[in-house]
Amino acid sequence: MTSESEKDKKEEAPLIKKDKRKQETESKIDAPSTKEDMQVATTNTGNKDAKKKRIVVVSKKPTEYSKSHKNTNSQSTTTPTQAASSSSGKPSSPSSSSIQSLDRPRVHKKAGNLAGGSNHTTSTYSSPTGRTSPSYGSGNRTTTINSSSSYGSRSTTTQRYEQTSSYANHTNSHAPSYRSRHEGGSDRPQRPHSGGGQQYPRSSHPQGNNSRPPYRPHGGHNSSGAGAGGRTPGQKPAMVAETIDLTRSAGAAKWAASRGKKNYQGKGQSQSDSEKFFQQKRKIINTTQAVPSTIDIMESITVSDLAKKMNLKASDLITKLMSLGVMVTINGQIDSDTATILAEEYKCKVNVVSLYDETVIETEKDNPEDLVTRNPIVTIMGHVDHGKTKTLDAIRSADVVSREAGGITQHIGAYQVTLPSGQQITFLDTPGHEAFSAMRERGASVTDIVVLVVSGVEGVMPQTREAIKQAKEAAAPIIVAVNKMDLPDASMERIQQQLSEFELIPESWGGSTIFAPISALTGSGINELLEVILLQAEMMELTTNPKCAAEGHVIEARIDPGRGIAATVLLSRGTLHVGDPFVAGIFYGKIRAMYNDKGQRIKEAYPAQPVEITGFSEGTPKAGDPFQVTKDEAMARQVASKRQELNKLEEAKNVKKISLANFMENLSTKEQKELRLIIKGDVQGSVEALKQSLEKLSNNEIRLTVLSATAGAIVEQDVKSAATSDAIIIGFHVRPTPKAQLLADQEKVEIRKYNLIYEVIEDITLAIEGLLTPELREQVTGQAEIRKVFASSKVGNIAGCMIISGVITRKSRIHVIRDSVVMGDCTIAGLKREKDDVKEVREGFECGITLQGYSDIKMGDILEAYDIHEIKRRLNSSK
Numbered sequence: 064m065t066s067e068s069e070k071d072k073k074e075e076a077p078l079i080k081k082d083k084r085k086q087e088t089e090s091k092i093d094a095p096s097t098k099e100d101m102q103v104a105t106t107n108t109g110n111k112d113a114k115k116k117r118i119v120v121v122s123k124k125p126t127e128y129s130k131s132h133k134n135t136n137s138q139s140t141t142t143p144t145q146a147a148s149s150s151s152g153k154p155s156s157p158s159s160s161s162i163q164s165l166d167r168p169r170v171h172k173k174a175g176n177l178a179g180g181s182n183h184t185t186s187t188y189s190s191p192t193g194r195t196s197p198s199y200g201s202g203n204r205t206t207t208i209n210s211s212s213s214y215g216s217r218s219t220t221t222q223r224y225e226q227t228s229s230y231a232n233h234t235n236s237h238a239p240s241y242r243s244r245h246e247g248g249s250d251r252p253q254r255p256h257s258g259g260g261q262q263y264p265r266s267s268h269p270q271g272n273n274s275r276p277p278y279r280p281h282g283g284h285n286s287s288g289a290g291a292g293g294r295t296p297g298q299k300p301a302m303v304a305e306t307i308d309l310t311r312s313a314g315a316a317k318w319a320a321s322r323g324k325k326n327y328q329g330k331g332q333s334q335s336d337s338e339k340f341f342q343q344k345r346k347i348i349n350t351t352q353a354v355p356s357t358i359d360i361m362e363s364i365t366v367s368d369l370a371k372k373m374n375l376k377a378s379d380l381i382t383k384l385m386s387l388g389v390m391v392t393i394n395g396q397i398d399s400d401t402a403t404i405l406a407e408e409y410k411c412k413v414n415v416v417s418l419y420d421e422t423v424i425e426t427e428k429d430n431p432e433d434l435v436t437r438n439p440i441v442t443i444m445g446h447v448d449h450g451k452t453k454t455l456d457a458i459r460s461a462d463v464v465s466r467e468a469g470g471i472t473q474h475i476g477a478y479q480v481t482l483p484s485g486q487q488i489t490f491l492d493t494p495g496h497e498a499f500s501a502m503r504e505r506g507a508s509v510t511d512i513v514v515l516v517v518s519g520v521e522g523v524m525p526q527t528r529e530a531i532k533q534a535k536e537a538a539a540p541i542i543v544a545v546n547k548m549d550l551p552d553a554s555m556e557r558i559q560q561q562l563s564e565f566e567l568i569p570e571s572w573g574g575s576t577i578f579a580p581i582s583a584l585t586g587s588g589i590n591e592l593l594e595v596i597l598l599q600a601e602m603m604e605l606t607t608n609p610k611c612a613a614e615g616h617v618i619e620a621r622i623d624p625g626r627g628i629a630a631t632v633l634l635s636r637g638t639l640h641v642g643d644p645f646v647a648g649i650f651y652g653k654i655r656a657m658y659n660d661k662g663q664r665i666k667e668a669y670p671a672q673p674v675e676i677t678g679f680s681e682g683t684p685k686a687g688d689p690f691q692v693t694k695d696e697a698m699a700r701q702v703a704s705k706r707q708e709l710n711k712l713e714e715a716k717n718v719k720k721i722s723l724a725n726f727m728e729n730l731s732t733k734e735q736k737e738l739r740l741i742i743k744g745d746v747q748g749s750v751e752a753l754k755q756s757l758e759k760l761s762n763n764e765i766r767l768t769v770l771s772a773t774a775g776a777i778v779e780q781d782v783k784s785a786a787t788s789d790a791i792i793i794g795f796h797v798r799p800t801p802k803a804q805l806l807a808d809q810e811k812v813e814i815r816k817y818n819l820i821y822e823v824i825e826d827i828t829l830a831i832e833g834l835l836t837p838e839l840r841e842q843v844t845g846q847a848e849i850r851k852v853f854a855s856s857k858v859g860n861i862a863g864c865m866i867i868s869g870v871i872t873r874k875s876r877i878h879v880i881r882d883s884v885v886m887g888d889c890t891i892a893g894l895k896r897e898k899d900d901v902k903e904v905r906e907g908f909e910c911g912i913t914l915q916g917y918s919d920i921k922m923g924d925i926l927e928a929y930d931i932h933e934i935k936r937r938l939n940s941s942k
């Protein structure tokens with residue numbers, strides 16, 4: 064203990080002796096932070112004050128969350144030695160707190176995922192299969208822009224310590240043990256002990272030598288240097304220590320009062336000492352609400368909540384944010400990155416805590432001996448009308464099992480085809496890009512192989528290119544099915560030529576892409592197509608572990624009138640049983656019943672076997688949501704509730720980062736109009752597709768916001784949401800419940816019902832066009848030539864005109880044209896024929912015209928009459 068005290072003493076002594084100026088300088092220098100957390104590059108311009116610091120945040124991967132979280136804590140427990148070394152010129156991570164120190168207001172680049180996350184890769188949900196899904200993208204990380212960290216806290220603490228010591232010598236107040244724990248340096252001035260305890264002699268000098276031994280009820284470690292950042296979980300932050308200071312000062316005042324001024328001064332204290340004491344006390348009171356050195360926040364926080372956490376005024380934070388180029392109101396949300404930078408200005412470190420960990424279900428590792436070959440999963444893509452649906456139909460009729468079962472095929476979003484050889488292929492039954500990208504958006508790379516259907520007549524079209532791009536992004540191999548080969552104009556070679564530009568080189572040309580000529584109409588080439596799919600799958604060596612807990616993805620979800628919520632699930636591994644508890648996206652349940660793609664009830668489902676499940680306890684999951692079986696139902700419930708919580712946070716976040724630049728831009732341009740929609744449909748897949756199609760209608764002037772897009776009937780809650788957010792409800796293949804309709808009538812909420820997707824798009828397009836500001840066009844109605852100008856003292860110059868074309872009316876606007884140049888633009892003040900006021904004068908007649916507020920007219924000028932017409936704008940011309 065003694066040696067430890069001495070060590071502490073040695074370490075702390077130089078710090079305490081530093082003069083205030085030096086301390087201030089030091090307080091800007093932080094202890095080195097964990098390297099992985101951040102890198103700080105310092106550019107020394109030569110001028111100490113002009114030292115600029117560049118802070119580069121290096122994000123953590125999700126899996127590193129727990130580790131990094133721990134690191135943050137341990138990092139804060141920088142020992143005084145480390146802290147001192149950083150100040151003594153050793154390479155450190157100086158992180159300035161001053162605004163000037165920031166080269167640019169923000170240092171994070173956004174990854175642009177659903178989570179609205181930053182470049183932290185952790186803001187994507189990483190499913191246990193290793194695929195990422197942004198659904199619960201709250202992020203899983205600790206952002207450590209090393210702000211005040213240990214050293215900054217330390218010097219602040221030291222400063223406070225000295226202030227305290229000067230009055231502590233005059234007081235007989237109680238010495239709180241908490242403070243002792245935090246400031247237990249051997250240089251510490253003497254301090255009265257708690258009532259009845261040992262009374263230390265008072266020293267006349269604030270920092271005078273005193274023989275009092277260090278007060279360390281909890282062992283020798285001096286944690287003052289670590290500040291709050293060094294506290295272990297559960298310990299009170301530095302802010303609390305400051306509060307204790309106040310207690311001490313109150314105690315000091317009491318003590319002074321009880322002793323009386325005379326008595327107080329009687330110990331050789333001067334009046335100025337007394338003033339000094341009260342000044343000290345004031346200072347301490349001022350620091351009572353000190354900014355804590357560490358705060359914990361979630362992914363986003365309102366300015367007012369952040370201000371509360373930091374013991375600051377929200378208005379101060381708003382001002383500071385403005386100086387950083389972020390415009391936000393008191394109740395506005397800022398994300399954790401912005402909060403981190405902001406807090407750094409006050410030497411406060413931000414720990415981003417996340418619910419994320421609690422939303423992850425650990426998965427079992429595969430034993431290599433458990434791995435077995437699995438069926439390939441295939442998606443059909445291609446341009447409109449190139450025959451995707453027809454191809455799927457032709458494939459389905461090639462299924463021997465369906466044929467045996469009398470051709471009954473349940474529509475469940477995916478189906479399995481069994482070939483005469485007994486081999487099976489799973490097809491996703493939602494051809495096209497929307498389903499594919501909806502799943503990809505949630506990180507579900509469900510497809511092993513993409514079959515690209517290209518019409519042998521039409522060739523490569525825009526959606527062909529889009530499909531190639533999407534397949535490549537998903538790293539799925541492409542098999543080209545050249546369709547409509549029954550038509551005379553179809554040419555395989557032309558298609559191969561066109562596709563070779565996209566690096567899809569046929570095998571016959573030395574490439575690796577399989578081209579299969581088919582006719583979905585006649586069925587020719589379909590069996591061969593299936594064979595090459597199997598060949599491709601064989602090359603891919605697709606394996607799975609059927610022995611572990613089941614996991615996979617939701618392909619489609621819907622409300623079944625008889626069975627409630629039903630979801631089609633495609634397992635990637637494990638075996639699913641009736642009665643298994645599960646989590647699908649943000650919802651949980653217990654498998655009540657399972658059906659295969661033929662509509663037959665089954666008790667078990669295997670990887671790559673599409674299966675429809677029921678037994679959801681609450682909401683409907685979305686296409687692409689991860690599906691996982693859990694240990695028990697309680698765990699499923701808990702994970703689902705955490706995910707919902709996280710989801711709500713994400714939704715509530717709605718972080719609007721308005722930079723000064725775009726704020727000004729918004730001021731100078733017309734405000735963007737917004738059309739809000741709530742979409743309800745029978746099947747989640749079509750609802751998603753509709754959402755995506757509608758959102759694409761947004762343009763610079765009008766934003767189309769889909770507030771929610773879910774499967775199920777239109778219920779009262781939908782109407783309430785629409786009423787509060789001023790939205791229109793779109794019902795696609797679904798109708799409102801009687802109660803919902805009643806409420807909609809009361810609340811004047813519009814519910815539009817549709818059965819065809821193009822009708823929805825057409826209607827919404829028209830609605831958007833109605834919101835577009837009409838274009839104003841001038842239309843010339845007539846021209847008059849000025850033959851003579853009459854000066855009138857009453858009305859100014861009168862133009863004696865001949866109407867040379869069209870008609871001029873009293874309400875016409877006039878361009879005054881001289882030598883083909885428009886000299887003026889005005890209205891008509893008077894129009895006369897002879898001496899009579901008239902409403903209009905037609906071609907070939909003379910008239911007198913006086914112009915409103917305009918008299919610069921000459922003989923030979925042309926007065927061009929025109930009207931302004933509002934032209935309704937079409938959506939495609941408004942982009």
Ligand SMILES: Nc1nc2c(ncn2[C@@H]2O[C@H](COP(=O)(O)OP(=O)(O)OP(=O)(O)O)[C@@H](O)[C@H]2O)c(=O)[nH]1
Pocket residue numbers: 445446447448449450451452453454546547548549550581582583584585
């Ligand atoms: N002659 C001929 N016509 C075909 C063939 N395959 C499809 N068609 C026709 O092409 C048209 C479009 O076929 P679909 O299967 O609906 O095309 P799709 O790509 O699914 O179209 P979308 O669903 O609108 O994207 C239909 O009239 C089909 O009958 C084919 O092999 N030969």
